Amino acid sequence: MRIAATLENRPAAMLALVFLAMLHGAVVLAGFLAPYPFAEQHRESPFAPPTRIHFFDAAGHFHPRPLVYGPEGSQTYPIELFVHGRLFGVQEPGVLFLLGSDGFGRDVFSRLLYGGQVSLLTGLAAAFLSLGLGWVLGTAAGFYGGWLDRLLMRSGELFLVLPWLYLLLAVRGFLPLHITALQAFLLLIVVIGAIGWVRPARLVRGVVLSGKERPFVLAAQGFGATDAYLMRRHILPLTAGVILTQATVLIPQYILAEVTLSFLGLGVGEPVPSWGNMLSEARQYYTLVSHPWMLTPGLAAIPVLLAYLVLADALLPDQRYRYP
């Protein structure tokens, strides 16, 4: 409840929340909102620039329904709603590339939406996994203490002693490379999520350690409450705040991790798009010089990260407790 109140007083945070909700909605509905399937190739128009949308045709007539010019130049195609089971599109052979096309003539806008499914979902799922692991292990370490605490915290140090990208690459590198896109996607979630449990676990442990000495917890214990009851009723609510703020920190980090891994060729492979593997096409600088729209998957990540940053700032004004 405190959290809801925090957000209400912060218009920027509300805005960020709404933006994220809309973006996730758009990405989930990619199959409907995107004009083309992600793998559909238009070999006749590779690296096509963003399609110009006209309200006036060459003769100067106004069209209330916007139109685009076809590949042969003179023929016009109106943008139609609800075609081929999608929200909008144009009839063949006209093409509608809102953000241009890539080297295979695939629509970058459509791939951006579908790629968002991979990138954003990886961030969410991996953060969920990390927080779940961190919460369970952190609570166990803090609540039971003793050898379990020492074991968990010392083994946690092993994860912190490496720079995160080195750790990520080393772990990913020893897992199979030639796998289907779905397997790669699941593998990414597990790898990114599993190696990130230490920070949330340490924070949760701290909260639990101080929480179990609180008078009302001691009182409940004195009345003979079981460990399970104590954890569910008293300890879990105490840790909720930490978990939530950690989520706003971890999710963007993990989205970036997916983008980075896919960019380096260790993530989801072609033809399934993710923001990372789309960006790797823009890696040759001559590609980007003449086709600047190929950078859009990289730019798409920026507002997402900014929104999460605003949320994190609202939930935890002092950023010193967040870094690294």
Next chain:
Amino acid sequence: MKYLIRRLADSLLLLAALSVVSFVFAQLAPGDYFSELGTDPRFSTETVAALRAQAGLDRPLPVRYAKWVRSCIRGDLGYSLAYNSPVAPLLWQRIPATLLLTATATFLAWLLAVPIGIWNATVRGTWGDRVSQLIWAVLLTIPELVLAIVLLVLAAESGWFPAGGMRSAGFSAMDRWAQARDLAWHLALPAAVLVLGMLPVLVRHVRASMLDAIDSPFALSARAHGIPRGRLLFRHLLPAAMNPLVSLLGFSLGTLLSASLLVEVVMGWPGLGPLFLEAVAARDFALVLAVVMFSATFLVAANLAADLLLYRLDPRIRTE
């Protein structure tokens, strides 16, 4: 002193544990350097098995670990199957480039971050503060990857900076001065990416930490005593705000190394990053392990150094 010895022992133990865990993990992981060959029809299963035996990969884990430890004591750090050579020379070739890049970036970033952060703290609540907060927030969210790609394109287009690499052709023929200039010219872009990536984080921390110091009672009393502003900020408040910043210096190196890996790969800087990526893709375990151990050692050493520095700088810690 006792503290130092305990910390050193702890670090060594941690590194040893890391190497054991790496070996166990590589053992559990499916596939090794030769598994790519196994899919090639020109190599029979027996050949692959023979190659594997020759490389000693069929030996039990403890035997291989002991062999690796002996190799480390000799200074070889293991044997790279992909390069067919001991790992150490490969590593020594690349480490100076990475260290040069990260050290330059760290130095420049802190040089800029401290005055900017102090300024931001002193103008708290004004429009200047709000605008700069916004700028830092936006800059914080631009991934280093995107920054590196964009700067590389701009460099290639404008021709002001080289499009990647570390040295121009004919580097060895230049005299000392020209060599240094050439190196700095190549260093500018990758270092700029790292500095821009680090700066927002550092500035926000310096600002927050300075704000704490400014709000503290001793600052008020110092001001009431009429101590001039510049002296107050740099002689009284900065040392007090230093504590979390020094620990950050140690911590931020981990992030910096990761960012540096990406920048090196994108910009063709011949550091550890590209070597590591190749080793990972080729499953060259010895090389991967060596880079992992190096970066871990680097990080542990940096954190230890930061803690010792803290111990020197902050009398509050010494009395504990």
